[in-house]
Amino acid sequence: MFFIKDLKLQNFRSHSFLDLQIVNDIVCIVGPNSIGKTSILEALSLITDKKGLKASDASDVIKKNSKEKTIISSIINLENKDFKIDIFFETKYLQVKKNFLLDNNKSPKSMKQLNNCNFIWLTPQMDKIMYEGNSLKRKFFDKMLSNYDHNYKINLNEFKKMSDERIILLKDNKEKKWLDILEEKMTEHLWHIYVCRRNIIKELNNILSKNLLNFLQILITIENNYDLEDIDKKNFYYFFTKKFLEKRELDTILKRNSVGPQFDNFILTNRETNLNSDLCSTGEQKKILISLILSFIILNKHKNNHSILLFDEIASHVDGKNLELFFNEIKKIGMQTWFTGTDKKLFQVIENKAFFVELY
Numbered sequence: 001m002f003f004i005k006d007l008k009l010q011n012f013r014s015h016s017f018l019d020l021q022i023v024n025d026i027v028c029i030v031g032p033n034s035i036g037k038t039s040i041l042e043a044l045s046l047i048t049d050k051k052g053l054k055a056s057d058a059s060d061v062i063k064k065n066s067k068e069k070t071i072i073s074s075i076i077n078l079e080n081k082d083f084k085i086d087i088f089f090e091t092k093y094l095q096v097k098k099n100f101l102l103d104n105n106k107s108p109k110s111m112k113q114l115n116n117c118n119f120i121w122l123t124p125q126m127d128k129i130m131y132e133g134n135s136l137k138r139k140f141f142d143k144m145l146s147n148y149d150h151n152y153k154i155n156l157n158e159f160k161k162m163s164d165e166r167i168i169l170l171k172d173n174k175e176k177k178w179l180d181i182l183e184e185k186m187t188e189h190l191w192h193i194y195v196c197r198r199n200i201i202k203e204l205n206n207i208l209s210k211n212l213l214n215f216l217q218i219l220i221t222i223e224n225n226y227d228l229e230d231i232d233k234k235n236f237y238y239f240f241t242k243k244f245l246e247k248r249e250l251d252t253i254l255k256r257n258s259v260g261p262q263f264d265n266f267i268l269t270n271r272e273t274n275l276n277s278d279l280c281s282t283g284e285q286k287k288i289l290i291s292l293i294l295s296f297i298i299l300n301k302h303k304n305n306h307s308i309l310l311f312d313e314i315a316s317h318v319d320g321k322n323l324e325l326f327f328n329e330i331k332k333i334g335m336q337t338w339f340t341g342t343d344k345k346l347f348q349v350i351e352n353k354a355f356f357v358e359l360y
């Protein structure tokens with residue numbers, strides 16, 4: 001198991017100083033608007049995520065008009081062992097750098113211990129994933145898949161790096177041989193992304209139909225404009241190396257790669273109505289998002305990943321009568337979970353099981 005034992009914030013967002021000792025798996029942060037609840041979840045998310053739950057720049061988290069250093073300090077417990085984590089935000093040459101220490105150690109090797117630790121979050125802003133088009137859905141899936149599978153993240157990052165390199169080579173209009181090699185490597189990363197996406201979607205659909213019967217039944221599918229269904233590795237390589245070649249001229253003009261992981265679209269269907277999430281009502285869209293997040297959480301549990309769950313403003317996603325059902329599911333999953341809300345009454349059904357942090 002992975003859990004937070006202690007969290008200290010110094011000059012982080014609106015918090016000058018905050019010190020929390022946590023003695024429970026369920027933590028409810030309660031307080032009025034703008035008191036700093038979401039900021040606490042954001043600080044936690046930054047322990048394993050580069051940009052955190054608000055996807056902010058490092059400079060944004062530094063408390064305005066403060067001269068002291070901004071620090072997130074935490075004791076985490078991972079499989080019965082305590083680790084001290086310190087994240088310092090330092091301004092150098094007008095740029096803010098995030099420095100990460102694990103047990104006072106900076107080496108990347110020591111960070112590897114956190115490779116299969118992650119934070120899974122749901123925030124009110126994430127509702128737009130349901131209605132703001134394909135690219136946001138893809139971005140969400142890529143993030144969740146990267147969280148779940150470190151290799152997926154590496155393949156995505158490598159592809160992106162090579163894409164930039166390809167554009168430079170195209171612009172220079174020489175080194176054709178190197179371009180061939182690069183495009184072949186890009187195809188290789190694309191193949192891993194392609195396979196991983198389909199395998200995980202299969203597992204998620206399985207979890208949705210077997211483990212989450214109390215929640216809205218949804219189906220996840222992947223669509224694209226290419227005829228790739230059941231394509232094997234050899235034909236995939238043939239297809240994409242040809243595509244890269246075809247697009248060289250266009251991509252030189254566009255100064256971007258028109259071939260890449262963006263060819264896939266993730267489609268979410270409400271199984272009760274057989275309608276695509278874009279056509280669902282706001283309430284249905286919230287339910288789809290809850291089913292989806294829960295399926296990802298259970299997937300992480302099946303892989304023995306170490307996850308901590310962060311639900312910001314849970315009341316904005318789950319209505320009163322479904323809250324108990326939701327809390328029961330979370331309890332069953334058995335991961336440390338942090339909730340925020342403006343009203344303590346919201347958490348009445350878990351009052352005896354939760355640790356409350358009341359901010360005022």
Ligand SMILES: Nc1ncnc2c1ncn2[C@@H]1O[C@H](COP(=O)(O)OP(=O)(O)OP(=O)(O)O)[C@@H](O)[C@H]1O
Nearest residue numbers: 013014033034035036037038039060061062063064
């Ligand atoms: N860098 C910063 N320096 C100082 N204050 C900041 C900084 N960034 C954000 N804030 C402020 O911190 C306050 C707390 O924000 P936060 O989102 O954590 O509140 P919240 O308790 O979640 O509120 P709500 O219930 O409205 O969601 C806000 O007033 C916000 O404007």
Ligand SMILES: [Mg+2]
Nearest residue numbers: 037038039312
């Ligand atoms: Mg908030």
